[in-house]
Amino acid sequence: MTSNQNSFHIQTFGCQMNERDSETLAGMLSEMGYVATTDKKAASVAIINTCSVRENADLRFFGTLGQLKKIKEVRPDFVVCICGCMMQQQHIIDTVKSKYPWVDLIFGTHNIHAFPGLLQNVRDERIKQVAILENGGEIVEGLPAKREHKHKAFVNIMYGCDNFCTYCIVPFTRGRERSRKPEEILKEVRNLVADGVKEITLLGQNVNSYHGIADPVPSQTTDDDTNREVDFADLIHLLDEVEGLERIRFMTSHPKDLSEKLIEAYSSCGKLHPYIHLPVQSGSDRILARMNRKYTAKYYLDLVNRLKATVPNLCITTDIIVGFPGETEEDFEETLNLCHQVQFDSAFTFIYSIRKGTPAENYGDQVPEEVKHARFNRLVEVINHYAAEKNHACVGRVVSVLVDGSSKTDETMLTGRTEEFKLVDFPDGGQKAGDIVNVEITQGKTFSLRGIESR
Numbered sequence: 001m002t003s004n005q006n007s008f009h010i011q012t013f014g015c016q017m018n019e020r021d022s023e024t025l026a027g028m029l030s031e032m033g034y035v036a037t038t039d040k041k042a043a044s045v046a047i048i049n050t051c052s053v054r055e056n057a058d059l060r061f062f063g064t065l066g067q068l069k070k071i072k073e074v075r076p077d078f079v080v081c082i083c084g085c086m087m088q089q090q091h092i093i094d095t096v097k098s099k100y101p102w103v104d105l106i107f108g109t110h111n112i113h114a115f116p117g118l119l120q121n122v123r124d125e126r127i128k129q130v131a132i133l134e135n136g137g138e139i140v141e142g143l144p145a146k147r148e149h150k151h152k153a154f155v156n157i158m159y160g161c162d163n164f165c166t167y168c169i170v171p172f173t174r175g176r177e178r179s180r181k182p183e184e185i186l187k188e189v190r191n192l193v194a195d196g197v198k199e200i201t202l203l204g205q206n207v208n209s210y211h212g213i214a215d216p217v218p219s220q221t222t223d224d225d226t227n228r229e230v231d232f233a234d235l236i237h238l239l240d241e242v243e244g245l246e247r248i249r250f251m252t253s254h255p256k257d258l259s260e261k262l263i264e265a266y267s268s269c270g271k272l273h274p275y276i277h278l279p280v281q282s283g284s285d286r287i288l289a290r291m292n293r294k295y296t297a298k299y300y301l302d303l304v305n306r307l308k309a310t311v312p313n314l315c316i317t318t319d320i321i322v323g324f325p326g327e328t329e330e331d332f333e334e335t336l337n338l339c340h341q342v343q344f345d346s347a348f349t350f351i352y353s354i355r356k357g358t359p360a361e362n363y364g365d366q367v368p369e370e371v372k373h374a375r376f377n378r379l380v381e382v383i384n385h386y387a388a389e390k391n392h393a394c395v396g397r398v399v400s401v402l403v404d405g406s407s408k409t410d411e412t413m414l415t416g417r418t419e420e421f422k423l424v425d426f427p428d429g430g431q432k433a434g435d436i437v438n439v440e441i442t443q444g445k446t447f448s449l450r451g452i453e454s455r
């Protein structure tokens with residue numbers, strides 16, 4: 001087997017935050033003269049960007065790492081790098097060191113900027129490297145990025161999380177909350193738009209607690225930070241002014257921090273469309289308290305009602321965990337009840353997964369696996385019922401669709417997203433990724449819509 005000296009392959013697990021980090025890694029590698037390849041067997045450098053949010057992500061990572069070992073056995077110069085959330089956990093590092101000693105480079109979520117130097121060391125000196133920082137310091141701006149799409153882009157607005165939901169590993173792997181400066185975000189968005197981007201998705205573990213400090217204005221004498229504080233709604237207003245940008249999305253929102261000002265922004269900012277992803281996690285107050293979510297089911301329902309009252313045709317999606325420790329049949333029924341009341345457009349549903357180092361790991365009353373699975377199936381049935389109902393209700397409407405490209409399952413069809421972020425397939429009439437077209441909806445299915453272009 002021959003290897004292309006300067007090619008790389010990145011495999012990304014997990015959330016949009018990781019996808020965005022992988023774009024940075026790809027940008028750095030491109031600047032170093034490497035080219036991307038989809039064939040990891042032929043790559044000179046392979047990177048696995050890991051996720052640790054649930055156990056199955058861990059298991060998939062170790063499976064993938066096993067595959068790389070086979071390549072390394074044939075081609076010892078093949079460089080294997082692993083990074084991302086799993087690497088911020090000492091027990092994972094220990095496992096990798098003892099069971100996978102052939103891995104060349106391990107780095108974490110806080111030192112992506114150091115990657116080019118670390119890689120160069122590995123290649124020049126032929127030594128293995130482990131470089132993990134415990135916590136994130138200053139945000140490093142100006143890193144290159146090789147973007148996945150030309151017409152839509154993820155934009156980080158903040159890093160880390162301070163919420164410590166008791167099931168969640170993220171505050172331990174991504175560190176404390178840090179917000180980017182509004183000027184840096186605006187600069188990035190303006191550059192993206194100049195390159196053809198129509199839609200941006202603002203990323204943060206809890207965008208509602210974004211707290212940026214704008215640069216001082218030279219003509220103003222005060223250097224008091226409070227005069228220059230930019231909250232999340234302010235940031236949306238600033239971005240709404242960016243000429244050429246069509247759509248602003250964001251994720252994820254913590255219900256406890258969603259402000260009236262943000263609800264108002266849906267009315268006053270034309271680029272903020274009627275869509276919100278608002279994780280509820282549970283419909284039981286007892287479980288919400290044990291999860292440390294800091295709101296009640298009633299608070300969540302009131303919030304949804306206020307949003308629905310302000311934003312016509314609002315599409316709401318959520319995250320729900322079933323089988324959190326101590327969840328009784330009554331608690332679970334309260335979750336179902338909340339779903340009946342909200343009628344989500346869709347939901348990501350998860351079976352609770354124990355995460356080492358989180359408070360809930362030590363809760364004694366873990367729910368048996370078979371109970372968790374049975375509840376999961378009942379929940380999915382309710383979620384799918386409303387998803388199909390909501391999609392059926394779209395039939396006959398003409399919607400504006402941002403084209404993503406050819407459908408993966410049928411090459412005669414194009415696929416794209418409505419302003420409400422619903423997936424639509426429609427016959428390919430020659431439109432390109434990034435075009436915005438009007439589509440009349442002819443069919444509503446559980447997970448997507450079908451339509452025809454409306455001229």
Ligand code: 5AD
Binds near residue numbers: 053
């Ligand atoms: N088990 C199951 N689901 C989890 N999530 C986070 N941690 C866990 C866990 N330990 C889910 C939450 C979160 C989403 C990204 O992942 O619902 O909103």
Ligand code: SF4
Binds near residue numbers: 163171206
């Ligand atoms: Fe995890 Fe909660 Fe932070 Fe979301 S808000 S990343 S669920 S700790």
